[in-house]
Amino acid sequence: MAVNLQGLAQVLETSLDPSQNKQSELAISAEEKKPNFSLSLLQIVATDSFSSTARLASALYFKNYIKRKWTDEDGNHRLPQNEVVAIKQELIGLMVSVPPTIQYQLGDAIGVIADSDFWERWDTLVDDLVSRLTADNPTINNGVLQVAHSIFKRWRPLYRSDALFTEINHVLSKFGTPFLSLIQSTDRLIDQHQKDKPLLLQLFATLNLIVKLFYDLSVQDLPPVFEDNLPAVTALLHKYLTYENEMLQTDDDSEAGPLEHVKSGIFEVLELWVKKYEDAFGGHVGQFIGSSWNLLTTVGPETKFDILVSKALQFLTAVTGIADHAQAFSDESTLSQVVERVILPNLTLRDSDMEMFEDEPIEFIRRDLEGSDSDTRRRAATDFSRQLMAKFESLVSAVVLRYVQHYLSEYEKDRSNNWKSKDTAVYLYSSIAAKGTITTSQGVTSTNEFANVIDFFQRHIASDLVSESGVEPVLQVDAIKYLYIFRSQMTATQWHDALPLVAKHLDSSNYVVYTYAAIALERAMAISTGTKQPVISRTDVERLAPQLLEHLFNLITTDPEPAKLQENEFLMRCVMRVLIVIREGVVPMVDSVLVRFQKILDISSQNPSNPRFCYYLFEAMGAFVRFAAPPQPEKLDSELFRSMAPILEQDIQEFIPYVFQLFAALLEANTSGPVAQEFTMLIPPILNPSLWTSKGNVPALVRLLSALIPRAPSDIVQNNQIESILGIFQNLVSTRTNEIYGFELLECIIGNFPPSSLQNYYAPILTVLLTRLQNSRTETFALRFVRFYHFIAARDDKGLGADFFINVSEQVQTGVFVPLYLNIILPDTQKLLRALDRKTAVISLTKTLTDSVAFAQKYKKGWAYTCEALLKLLENPPIPPAADDVIVEQDPDDMSFGVGFTQLTTIKRPAKDPWPEIMDVKKWVSEYLKAADARQKGQISAFAGERLPPEVAPVLAAYMQ
Numbered sequence: 001m002a003v004n005l006q007g008l009a010q011v012l013e014t015s016l017d018p019s020q021n022k023q024s025e026l027a028i029s030a031e032e033k034k035p036n037f038s039l040s041l042l043q044i045v046a047t048d049s050f051s052s053t054a055r056l057a058s059a060l061y062f063k064n065y066i067k068r069k070w071t072d073e074d075g076n077h078r079l080p081q082n083e084v085v086a087i088k089q090e091l092i093g094l095m096v097s098v099p100p101t102i103q104y105q106l107g108d109a110i111g112v113i114a115d116s117d118f119w120e121r122w123d124t125l126v127d128d129l130v131s132r133l134t135a136d137n138p139t140i141n142n143g144v145l146q147v148a149h150s151i152f153k154r155w156r157p158l159y160r161s162d163a164l165f166t167e168i169n170h171v172l173s174k175f176g177t178p179f180l181s182l183i184q185s186t187d188r189l190i191d192q193h194q195k196d197k198p199l200l201l202q203l204f205a206t207l208n209l210i211v212k213l214f215y216d217l218s219v220q221d222l223p224p225v226f227e228d229n230l231p232a233v234t235a236l237l238h239k240y241l242t243y244e245n246e247m248l249q250t251d252d253d254s255e256a257g258p259l260e261h262v263k264s265g266i267f268e269v270l271e272l273w274v275k276k277y278e279d280a281f282g283g284h285v286g287q288f289i290g291s292s293w294n295l296l297t298t299v300g301p302e303t304k305f306d307i308l309v310s311k312a313l314q315f316l317t318a319v320t321g322i323a324d325h326a327q328a329f330s331d332e333s334t335l336s337q338v339v340e341r342v343i344l345p346n347l348t349l350r351d352s353d354m355e356m357f358e359d360e361p362i363e364f365i366r367r368d369l370e371g372s373d374s375d376t377r378r379r380a381a382t383d384f385s386r387q388l389m390a391k392f393e394s395l396v397s398a399v400v401l402r403y404v405q406h407y408l409s410e411y412e413k414d415r416s417n418n419w420k421s422k423d424t425a426v427y428l429y430s431s432i433a434a435k436g437t438i439t440t441s442q443g444v445t446s447t448n449e450f451a452n453v454i455d456f457f458q459r460h461i462a463s464d465l466v467s468e469s470g471v472e473p474v475l476q477v478d479a480i481k482y483l484y485i486f487r488s489q490m491t492a493t494q495w496h497d498a499l500p501l502v503a504k505h506l507d508s509s510n511y512v513v514y515t516y517a518a519i520a521l522e523r524a525m526a527i528s529t530g531t532k533q534p535v536i537s538r539t540d541v542e543r544l545a546p547q548l549l550e551h552l553f554n555l556i557t558t559d560p561e562p563a564k565l566q567e568n569e570f571l572m573r574c575v576m577r578v579l580i581v582i583r584e585g586v587v588p589m590v591d592s593v594l595v596r597f598q599k600i601l602d603i604s605s606q607n608p609s610n611p612r613f614c615y616y617l618f619e620a621m622g623a624f625v626r627f628a629a630p631p632q633p634e635k636l637d638s639e640l641f642r643s644m645a646p647i648l649e650q651d652i653q654e655f656i657p658y659v660f661q662l663f664a665a666l667l668e669a670n671t672s673g674p675v676a677q678e679f680t681m682l683i684p685p686i687l688n689p690s691l692w693t694s695k696g697n698v699p700a701l702v703r704l705l706s707a708l709i710p711r712a713p714s715d716i717v718q719n720n721q722i723e724s725i726l727g728i729f730q731n732l733v734s735t736r737t738n739e740i741y742g743f744e745l746l747e748c749i750i751g752n753f754p755p756s757s758l759q760n761y762y763a764p765i766l767t768v769l770l771t772r773l774q775n776s777r778t779e780t781f782a783l784r785f786v787r788f789y790h791f792i793a794a795r796d797d798k799g800l801g802a803d804f805f806i807n808v809s810e811q812v813q814t815g816v817f818v819p820l821y822l823n824i825i826l827p828d829t830q831k832l833l834r835a836l837d838r839k840t841a842v843i844s845l846t847k848t849l850t851d852s853v854a855f856a857q858k859y860k861k862g863w864a865y866t867c868e869a870l871l872k873l874l875e876n877p878p879i880p881p882a883a884d885d886v887i888v889e890q891d892p893d894d895m896s897f898g899v900g901f902t903q904l905t906t907i908k909r910p911a912k913d914p915w916p917e918i919m920d921v922k923k924w925v926s927e928y929l930k931a932a933d934a935r936q937k938g939q940i941s942a943f944a945g946e947r948l949p950p951e952v953a954p955v956l957a958a959y960m961q
Helices: 005-014 018-032 037-046 052-069 081-095 100-117 125-132 138-155 162-192 197-218 224-228 230-241 258-276 278-298 303-320 323-329 332-347 351-359 361-368 377-391 393-413 419-433 453-466 473-485 492-507 511-526 538-556 569-604 611-628 633-649 656-669 689-693 695-711 713-718 722-733 739-752 762-775 779-793 802-812 817-829 835-851 853-857 860-875 921-935 939-947 953-960
Strands: 434-439 443-447
Touching: 005 018, 005 037, 005 052, 018 037, 037 052, 037 081, 052 100, 081 100, 081 125, 081 138, 100 138, 125 138, 125 162, 138 162, 138 197, 162 197, 162 224, 162 230, 197 224, 197 230, 197 258, 224 230, 230 258, 230 278, 258 278, 258 303, 278 303, 278 323, 278 332, 303 323, 303 332, 303 377, 323 332, 323 377, 332 377, 332 393, 332 419, 351 361, 351 473, 361 511, 377 393, 377 419, 377 434, 393 419, 419 434, 419 453, 419 473, 443 473, 453 473, 453 492, 473 492, 473 511, 492 511, 492 538, 511 538, 511 569, 538 569, 569 611, 569 633, 611 633, 611 656, 633 656, 656 695, 689 695, 689 722, 695 713, 695 722, 695 739, 713 722, 722 739, 722 762, 739 779, 762 779, 762 802, 779 802, 779 817, 779 835, 802 817, 802 835, 802 853, 817 860, 835 860, 835 921, 835 939, 853 860, 860 921, 860 939, 860 953, 921 939, 921 953, 939 953
Parallel strands: none
Antiparallel strands: 434 443
16 A cells, blocks of 8 residues: 555644644554655655645654664665665755755765665765766755765764775775865855855855865875865865855854854864874964964954854864974963963853853853863863963963962952952863863862962852852852862862852752752762762761752752753752762651652653753662662552553653663562562563563563562463563564573573473573574674573572483484584683673583583583583682672763663662572582582592593592592
8 A cells, every 4th residue: 555645744744743743653653564655755855845844854754764774783674675775866866955954854864874885785875976066056065065974974983994994995086086176166156256145155055064074084084185185275274264254244143154164163174183183284283373363362252153262272272282383382471362362251251151141041051061062162261271281381370370360359359340350260270270181970180289279269269158148149150160170179078068068059049059059069979089988978968968858859840840840950960869878868758759759750751851850860769769668668669650650651752761670679679578469460561562662661671570570470370471471582582682681581581480380481492592593693692592501500409400401402403402512602601701600600510510410421521521611610710799889870971862771870780699608619619519429429539530631630629629
């Protein structure tokens, strides 16, 4: 049945409306099953008679469809070959003919296709692009360059490899010369049409893409075609770095224009070349230093120039990192000019900064924070001054400290009107007091010997932290931020005194002040010494915890509108940290904290809008469950189930993996007593295959099922649900992505159900594993299979053991065990890295030597090989991991929300040792061998004498004495 284009266009258009999104998604999913669906999407994109909204929605859906459907995990195309061919044929031509907003979506789709197919399976692409370039049509050129950028920007984060350079050389051999010709023709057209604003805007869009491609093409190595033409290329870059044309100016002080974008991009290219290709580019740098200086000393304070100024400063920072170029700044007079004319103007608060402070406080905070991705003038100026200081520490310190003193004096003359002078002084001082990298975990770890940060804090900062009134909010923020930056420089005693002072600022009416207080408190509570001991004691935090949590929850719920409530992730991160630090100290506050979480969860689930806030919300709830559930499991089971069940009913996909993890943690917290009925009611729905189709659900579902099985094995057996669970195992273990989770589930099944209830399934289970091992074995799969073998072989006391495994394998295929054991199990046993896996292997091999009838009677050589494998493992005996309950959190900036699974570290499941009673593995082996030898009237000793090589027998004998 063919796709109805008109109907599909309408439903795509409604999918952009949040109120109709769910129904539209279902309707589109039904259309997806029809043949040539992807081509129908492209047809809608290409047809002018459809509305621009429908065409954009179609391009968006096409991009996401390609992301999901283009290839499987092995890189094979999932779409029919005729669609694959047609998409590649149509896409480039379509891309160059549609409006820019649609181009971006199609460009992303091309990038996805290129990831798997370029260049071997799409070797005509570059020729196709080059053939479409023109000397005088910027509309077409921009489409072509957008495609090229979509593909070549993939190289930016990649590691150098032969395959990568083969691809780059393939591109350069075809694209390099036409690209340089395009630059020349574009330059000529710009010169010829200085007054034609519409055409000039198009040409500068071309130039902007050309500059991006300069970066893409030289990110891994400087292309020979650039190096051979470096004088002409640098002359052109310099021309447009200094180019001015009022036609390209924007009237809006906050919106960067095409000229600013092009110049910013040129600075990015120059910074890259200075850092990576100084030997080739070094001789051309001088002209750009002068132009940068000129730009920085003449450009206005308007926000539209912020990124340009940041990029210029970043370029100068890179230049200063090279000794030869740094000498240009090496005398006191020049440094004074640099500080006065470049650094200070870009560190000083502007009216636009104050507008953001008051009107968009969360945006102000994000830009201001150390480690933020935002390109701000202040950060760029700070980095520049730090780089100068790294080269000329005493000279820069002397110059900067003079200015710091000047601004502090200005402040003292008139505190109410000159408070900005103090803000500048504090920023300037911080910029040179910190040395090296500022880490997110510890802040500043090394300081300038010419700056005493604690003394400066006591003399100039502390008063703004202590004062009850009369201090400008910006100066309060500066004081808190100073503590935040230099938190590792303070002693435990100093933090003991400072903690309540920072905490009281949570009571501030100013958004930035109370948020910075939360940020500083959270990071301070996370600081630890070299021995992993917290700098701020649990006792100190516990004393303040009720007020801290009350303030934080009040601030979070000030505005109950879902987007506003989730706006400030820093507050929720602080809640999380308090709960992590006070641990069981939350128990007296369980009722009040529970009510707060229930309210926030209820509001957030109406429209999840800030992934970081949601992540910290669930991490905080994880800490709450971890420390509050064990003393009163029934209460938390029922209350939290009641709060989280609607998330599953309403299919709030962003939250579902988190909810499954919390349910699992609740089940794991209560190891005794009957399982709550609410949880047993979950079993049928979580066995529904549709729930397992989302990649993000799988790890959480496996954990939840693995928590339910030990608590309700008889219910599952009575309800005939074992087969459904084994079906899930089979699906998981058949894919590379989920094979680990398949083994986790399988070990849980075998470890918890009575062997009799699984009697009919052992042979089919092993068939599934051996088929996968033979047809599409991966290193990970093989190791997990070996671990699984030892898991079975070590459990002879549970009715399993090596002989049990041998019997089942013989049912699958006669004679399969010997090659499996000799070629996979024994050699890969030595590759097991985790201590608990190696310990299981030691127990498995020991019991095989002592208790296996098959190895005693049938596999006599195998007995000797097993003994050698055991002795080899014991050369480096596994030491059971110490109980480590330190919570190591993830940085949300490193995570991709909404795409995959995000593990909650506060309730990360600890590795479980099935044999905690065996502490000293060597001692256990020795005692077990001796006891078995005595039990079997010296049979083990006899086997050792008969079967082991002369050099191995004494080693075993030593264990048995």
